Amino acid sequence: MITTALRMLIGDKTKLLGLIFGVAFSTLLICQQVSIFAGLLGRASSVINDVRSADIWVMDPSVRTIDASYPMRDTELSRVRGVEGVAWAVPLFKSQVQVRTREGRLENAVILGVDDASLIGVPNEFLLGRVEDLALPDAIAINPAGFRLLFPGAELDVGRELELNDRRARIVAILDAAPAFAANLTIYTRYSLATTYTNPGRNVMSFIIARSGDGLSPEVVAQNITDRTGLKAVSSSAFRNESIMYIIENTGIPVSFGTVVVLGAIIGVAIVGLTFNQFIMENLKQYAALKAIGLKNRRLLAMTLWQAGFVCVIGYGLGLGAAVMFFRSTADVDALRGFYLLPEVAGGVAVLAAVIVLLSTLVSMRRVLTVDPATVFRG
Amino acid sequence: MSSTTIQHSQKHAPPSGSDAAVVCRSIEKSFGEGQARVRVLRGTDFDAKAGEMTFLVGPSGCGKTTLISIIGAILSCDDGDIRVLGDDLRRMRNGRLAEFRLDNFGFIFQQFNLLPALNAAENAAIPLVARGYSTRKAERVASEMLDKLGLGEHTRKIPAQLSGGQQQRVAIARALVHSPRIVICDEPTASLDAASGQRVMELLRDAAMDHERAVIVVTHDDRIFRFADRIAHMADGTISTVEQGKAEHSKTAVAPEDTTP
Known part of the structure; x- marks a missing residue:
């Protein structure tokens, strides 16, 4: 029934595009924002990274970041x-x-x-x-x-x-x-x-x-x-982490980026949730007919999960591709130097995209599972 | 050809002869609670035998849809006995009921309920795919069935590209493609004009009638009564009268040749 599930989805091109757009938009926004945030944090420790031959940094005990030193x-x-x-x-x-x-x-x-x-x-x-x-x-x-x-x-x-x-x-x-x-x-x-x-x-x-x-x-x-x-002496890696944590704890940057990321996720859930719910509602009678024919809830659940998975994979792929294009096109921009898509970010956003799609489809899945097959006999 | 048996007022009588595909005894079904409770079926008795086309007719709200929902293992009754192909439906759990429907029933709905994104062959193939056929094999068998129903040139068309009569023929193919023992048709001609309705019924009769298959048709359309072996009139939740039909069946049964997954 996987093919049937996917054909149902692909057959409604408008909603399919809406669903894919929702996931792709969230993926692009979150990938881009998290990567830039990671790049900014990387800049907080760029000097430490560039001094590769040293593995210990010594400083005045009051120093908490590479960017604010107190002379010794x-x-x-x-x-x-x-x-x-x-x-x-x-x-x-x-x-x-x-x-x-x-x-x-x-x-x-x-x-x-x-x-x-x-x-x-x-x-x-x-x-x-x-x-x-x-x-x-x-x-x-x-x-x-x-x-x-x-x-x-x-x-x-x-x-x-x-x-x-x-x-x-x-x-x-x-x-x-x-x-x-x-x-x-x-x-x-x-x-x-x-x-x-x-x-x-x-x-x-x-x-x-x-x-x-x-x-x-x-x-x-x-x-x-x-x-x-x-004096305060720490390893390079510890000082790197400390400098990054200083930025996180003492600037509004994490809140700013975090807000955009959360908004991206919410918008994704909203777009995907509403569109998927509309798709399910329009096909509810057909799901009821499938139930009447003899398909079990488990099978219908699998069908909706395949549909959700399809949207997730295509949407995430397109969003990730757009994010890669963005960072490639800005690779030569000095102001954006050091901002690139980290594999960890791509992996994390993949999980997030799956969560977004799963959350979005939960309500719709419930409708499929609870639809009364007898409704097909009611005109 | 054996005849349909409708028995009245036999409270909890034992199921009739072994050739009865459907045996309902004293079926009770109510909806709602308290003062809003509506008793829809009131000790209804109903039998349908293989090889016959039994019509179930009556005014709106008399309980026809509830009865076929119970016969079709979609709805459970509150009381009474219901045996389908010798199995007691009341003893089956939901999962088993779904399997039972898939194996033994074919449904034809008033609104066709075809999946709009799937073409005719894909729609007709659904029961086979659900039973584990490969998509390719299921669509091949479904296409053969559609061909026998005169839709051989339309197997790749989606429902929106087909007329109402053609869509109902796809629904008939879907109902018959897995060679079910019982076919339940809910107002199969209600959404069709007179000529299309007659044509669909002729095709249904030719394709569905088989000595091992019982066909139950719920309808308001008296223009198609001539296809019935028996006509059971229902009123207020019980079968009021049963009359002999005037059906002259075509004996050419149509079934897919290969139904093994």
């Missing part, structure tokens, strides 16, 4: 280096700075100063230039999104000069750093240079990034650092 004394670096299990530790400066081009374009940027000697902390992927170039005078490296922000329409290149807080800086490399939460433009330079581009106070060191020794877990070493120095 430079002497803390030596104390951390002295803790057992620490393979190496280097300073990291992080701040925000205003950048102006010669053409007068002004942008806000996240600036990261890495250890002058080792240059540890700079992302590995260089599109133009080399990491060694950062040793040159006034040398900075920026991300492609930042370059295009500063020089709209220009091809990526090196050698251009910028003004950072009234000081000259020269782009020597383009590196593939992800945009940060606070700004699309990310600048990497030497620690000593970074501090001159900003106006730090007495203490300037934002973070200490460190590596745990062979065979030691970063969590254990981080705990050692905390115990020995009184």
